[in-house]
Amino acid sequence: MPINWVALIVFVAFFGFVTFLGFAAAHWRRGDLDLLHEWGLAGGRFGTLITWFLLGGDVYTAYTFIAVPALAFGSGALAFFAVPYTIIVYPFVFMVFPRLWSVAKRHGYITAADFVRGRYGNKWLALAVALTGIVATMPYIALQLVGIQVVIAAMGIESTGWFGDLPLVIAFVVLAAFTYTSGLRAPAAIAIVKDLMIYITVAAVVIIVPLQLGGYAKIFGAVPPQKLILPPPPPGSLGAYSTYATLALGSALALFLYPHTITGVLSSSSRHVIRRNAALLPAYTFLLGLIALLGFIAIAAGVGDMPQYKPFFAQYKANFAVPALLLNQFPAWFVGFAFAAIGIGALVPAAIMSIAASNLWTRNIYKEFFNPSCTPKQEAQMAKWVSLIVKFGALVFVLGLSSQYAIYLQLLGGVWIIQTLPAVVLGLYTRWLNQWALLIGWAAGIVSGTWMAASVNFAAAFPLRIGGLTAPGYIAVWTLILNLIVTVVLTAIFTALGAAKPRDETAAADYV
Amino acid sequence: MSDDRNGSGRGSWAYWLLLIPFIALLWVPSYNAVEPRWHGIPFFYWYQFLWVFISSGLTAFVYFVTERK
Numbered sequence: 075m076p077i078n079w080v081a082l083i084v085f086v087a088f089f090g091f092v093t094f095l096g097f098a099a100a101h102w103r104r105g106d107l108d109l110l111h112e113w114g115l116a117g118g119r120f121g122t123l124i125t126w127f128l129l130g131g132d133v134y135t136a137y138t139f140i141a142v143p144a145l146a147f148g149s150g151a152l153a154f155f156a157v158p159y160t161i162i163v164y165p166f167v168f169m170v171f172p173r174l175w176s177v178a179k180r181h182g183y184i185t186a187a188d189f190v191r192g193r194y195g196n197k198w199l200a201l202a203v204a205l206t207g208i209v210a211t212m213p214y215i216a217l218q219l220v221g222i223q224v225v226i227a228a229m230g231i232e233s234t235g236w237f238g239d240l241p242l243v244i245a246f247v248v249l250a251a252f253t254y255t256s257g258l259r260a261p262a263a264i265a266i267v268k269d270l271m272i273y274i275t276v277a278a279v280v281i282i283v284p285l286q287l288g289g290y291a292k293i294f295g296a297v298p299p300q301k302l303i304l305p306p307p308p309p310g311s312l313g314a315y316s317t318y319a320t321l322a323l324g325s326a327l328a329l330f331l332y333p334h335t336i337t338g339v340l341s342s343s344s345r346h347v348i349r350r351n352a353a354l355l356p357a358y359t360f361l362l363g364l365i366a367l368l369g370f371i372a373i374a375a376g377v378g379d380m381p382q383y384k385p386f387f388a389q390y391k392a393n394f395a396v397p398a399l400l401l402n403q404f405p406a407w408f409v410g411f412a413f414a415a416i417g418i419g420a421l422v423p424a425a426i427m428s429i430a431a432s433n434l435w436t437r438n439i440y441k442e443f444f445n446p447s448c449t450p451k452q453e454a455q456m457a458k459w460v461s462l463i464v465k466f467g468a469l470v471f472v473l474g475l476s477s478q479y480a481i482y483l484q485l486l487g488g489v490w491i492i493q494t495l496p497a498v499v500l501g502l503y504t505r506w507l508n509q510w511a512l513l514i515g516w517a518a519g520i521v522s523g524t525w526m527a528a529s530v531n532f533a534a535a536f537p538l539r540i541g542g543l544t545a546p547g548y549i550a551v552w553t554l555i556l557n558l559i560v561t562v563v564l565t566a567i568f569t570a571l572g573a574a575k576p577r578d579e580t581a582a583a584d585y586v
Numbered sequence: 587m588s589d590d591r592n593g594s595g596r597g598s599w600a601y602w603l604l605l606i607p608f609i610a611l612l613w614v615p616s617y618n619a620v621e622p623r624w625h626g627i628p629f630f631y632w633y634q635f636l637w638v639f640i641s642s643g644l645t646a647f648v649y650f651v652t653e654r655k
Contacts, residue, residue: 151618155632158611161641165604168645291626303616303630315614323612349649357643363635 075382078232078401084410085229085417088271089245092264092418096252096425099263100172110454113257114433115184115341122350124262125342128426129351130267130358132338133160136221136420137214139365141244144392146369150301152314153366155321160359162325168352171330172345180584185430186336186498187438193501194529195576196509197442202516204438207333208464210487211431214332215468216480218420218427219246223472224390225413228397239473245417250465253425254458258270258341261425266448268422271415273361278412279371280364283403287374293367296374307408311544320547328492328550331499333430349501366479372399396522432460482532489527492550493519496561502585505578508565515561523553597651604648613616 103119105112120128138156145153174189183189186207191200219242226241252260283291294302307313329335342348369392377383377398386394400412436457441448448456472480497512526536526549537546610616621654622627 151630154631154634157638160610161634161637162608165607165641165645168648169601169604289626291623294626294628294631302628303620304614306618315618318614319612323608346653349653353642353649356638356645360635360638363631363638521649565654 075230078406078409080228080230080406081410081413084407085225085414088411088414089248092267092421093248093252095263095267096248096260096421099252099259100256101511102259102263102524103203107255108454110433110436110450110457111182112182113454114429114457115337116258116262117344118179120262120341120347121343122265122347122354125347125351126354127265127269128262129335129338130269131261131357131419131422132334132426133355133423134272134358134362134419135214135218135423136416137217138362139416139419140221140393140396142366143364143369143372143396144394146366147372147395148369148392150297151303152318153327153369154363155318157359157363158318158322159329160362162322162351163329163357164355164359165315166326167330167355168349170499170502171339172348174336174498175339175342175345175348176586177502177580178340181580184337184340185333185434185437186331186494187434190497190501191438191442192579193505194497194509194512195578196513197496199509199513199516200438200442202513203497205456206433206490206494206516206520207434208431210491211427212464212468212471213425213480213483213487214334215424215431215465216471217484218424218576219468219472220393220480221420222417224393225397225416227386227390228401229410229413230393241467242473245421246465246469249421249425250428250462253428253461253465256568257336257458258426258429261422261429262341264418264425265422268415268418271411272419272507275412275415276361276364276368278408279368279399279403283371283375283399287371293370293374294354296376302511307507307570310542311537311546313546316545316547320551321534324548324550324554325488326494327370327554328488330490333434334427337426337430355453368399369395372396375399375402377402377545396536424468425461428461428464428468429457431464432457435460437459481519482527485532485534486527489523489550490520491552492554493523493557495554496558505575506565507561508568508573509576510573511561511564511568514564515557515559518560519553519557522556523549526553590653597648598650600648602649603644607637610640 100107105117107113111117142156177189179376181192183192185204187204190203191197222242222245231241232238287293288341304314304318307315339348372395377395378387383398385395386398400409436453440456441453493516496515498509500507530536532557534548536549536552537544538552542573617633618630622629624632
């Protein structure tokens with residue numbers, strides 16, 4: 075395929091614009107960027123609207139935009155678990171996360187591990203939470219690169235060899251530079267542009283393409299009947315039903331435990347901002363449902379069988395469904411606009427993720443274990459450097475290894491991060507749980523989750539056998555249950571043995 | 587101080603409403619069907635889209651009932 079110059083010029087123009095915006099953001103709601111709280115949380119000054127854009131840009135990433143329709147294109151109805159997932163997550167956020175915001179505000183916490191440290195007075199438990207966050211975030215950043223890679227290839231740029239890696243390297247140098255300079259203000263500013271572009275792109279596709287193809291009845295008619303809804307479970311098994319429900323529940327419980335989403339929550343200016351956003355963020359859920367439908371629209375358009383896209387589908391599999399659909403149905407200038415939306419959609423979460431990971435490293439590992447007496451300026455400087463290292467680590471990972479590893483690790487990341495739920499979420503309500511019991515429960519969840527994932531060749535679902543019944547389900551949910559049982563039972567035992575409780579620096583009034 | 591604390595204060599009964607989306611959406615067999623269609627869209631899809639609005643509306647309702655004046 076020759077280089078699509080029109081699309082490429084539009085793409086580069088938008089990329090240039092957001093790069094400018096990223097650097098200019100340093101001056102927005104000005105604060106002292108030599109303080110970690112200013113660089114890494116933008117001073118906690120974001121109101122309802124900015125938080126809405128920031129969390130929207132944070133949660134609905136470039137990879138989402140490519141992978142959810144790819145799953146619909148390949149597997150059908152199962153991909154729609156993304157909709158119940160991103161519906162039920164918000165009542166959960168509404169109940170739980172204002173409490174985290176309040177206690178963090180009172181004590182100057184900037185990470186979940188900070189809270190765990192203060193609540194349980196145990197630096198090893200805090201270390202476990204911090205390491206889980208960093209390790210779960212790294213492959214997530216790498217996956218954002220996969221999103222950019224697909225659209226760059228779709229514009230006809232040879233994606234192999236030294237020259238082929240160049241666009242990706244440039245995109246990441248730009249990203250690294252403005253994150254270093256502006257901190258969290260950069261992705262917040264860019265998120266506004268990115269979200270508007272995504273809304274325009276999706277609206278255009280879900281309105282114009284069905285008109286071209288003869289309506290939604292035709293589109294759903296083109297989906298093979300066995301993929302249109304979930305297959306009924308075979309006898310003795312809960313089949314796709316338990317898979318679908320646990321994928322939705324586990325993903326929802328895990329989402330706001332990720333460092334990048336917690337960073338988004340803590341950067342808001344009040345607990346009311348979080349509560350309001352829990353009611354307003356479902357607008358993105360509606361958008362995500364439409365994005366999932368793009369997979370079906372791609373089936374109806376028949377792009378999978380068109381000879382000009384064959385080599386791309388061979389290389390990128392179903393991930394090429396959305397780029398192929400856009401190329402096939404729209405003029406080149408709009409393709410450039412839509413691809414820029416996807417590319418910029420990678421920059422926002424990648425920036426927030428690298429900031430969140432460096433906040434964890436700096437606060438909960440560097441300051442805790444290596445340099446307890448560091449000055450606020452040293453702390454902020456350390457975080458800025460680490461944000462660079464994290465991003466280049468992700469870049470080397472994607473260029474050096476197969477992106478398939480990033481996908482496997484991202485899946486494991488969800489299983490790992492959910493194991494911090496007892497310490498973080500239950501910790502917001504009670505101090506009853508013993509700190510060592512939490513740490514052992516966490517370890518049990520991590521080890522069993524990794525084993526389960528490996529045993530099913532890194533699929534998301536594990537067929538759990540309960541008596542004569544098979545319940546295939548999301549590994550994160552099964553292992554969270556194990557984690558909770560271990561934590562509660564050991565807490566009861568340790569308490570009965572008279573285990574000491576370190577001082578809790580928080581008080582009940584700090585949470586409301 | 588305590589109006590919007592869970593379990594006590596004004597309107598705290600309303601928090602129970604937030605369980606409804608969980609029940610409706612995690613009970614998958616209740617909506618895994620093609621019929622009735624709506625403008626050619628199978629039930630499975632339009633029903634879940636509908637819940638985006640119901641859940642958002644419930645959350646907004648609970649917000650207004652429990653928010654301190």
